[in-house]
Amino acid sequence: MSTELIYDVHAGDVQQGGSASAALKSELRKMGICEEDARRVGIIAFEAEMNLILYSTNGGTLKAKVRPEAIDITIEDTGPGIDDIDLAMTPGYSTAPEWALNLGFGAGMGLVNMHRNSDWFEIHSHIGKGTLIRCRVDRRKNDETD
């Protein structure tokens, strides 16, 4: 049995940036997911959400599927796509505009941080088509539902 939580994220909607991730984390805690797992999912979601807001052409979707043994996170957009994924995964590499830095973002840690907080991570991207990121966070044994 699983539950899926889905959030639409709009490109350029800085004011709302992070609200989907905060709502997701809150929902996970209400479902009895332990703080550590909810925190890891929240961090992955937050980085993804800010990337959609800052860089995507048309926004995208953030999905979290809660299964008994793991939480699967899927982030998808329709462009512009990432030209060099290896470079984008390099800590500190950033193409963030000045206004993003003023918000406290654009340190070039986003994808790295998503990867680090995942037990499994994959990214596919095609210029002009979009980016798909799938992550999995394995649930700890100390979940409050266990």
Added chain:
Amino acid sequence: MKFGDVAELLQGEALFETDTNGVIIDHAYAADLLSDVLALTDEQTTLITGTISPQVIRVAEILNVIAIVFVRGKRPAQDIIDYARRLGIPMLATRKTMFETCGLLYASGVRPCKNRSALDA
């Protein structure tokens, strides 16, 4: 240190009234880049920052931050303060720089939270 003692030390102002009796500040992390806060802290901490974007409080919610100290006279918008009140995350604003704030807190026994450098990320 108790939250009230930190406010006094930094000659700061609590941004809303709340019961801070159980709020103990013994570890902290200071950064303006919220990306770094998300990526490089490894435990619950007090956040020292000069960033007042709406994302501050959402990062704090996700990381379960204990308290936030805004430096350099920065003060977030009222809706951010209201959000923090609902979450129960006390906020403090000081005119001191981040450097002074960190120095004063360190001299009073506050230590860095468990963290990593970007080289280890």
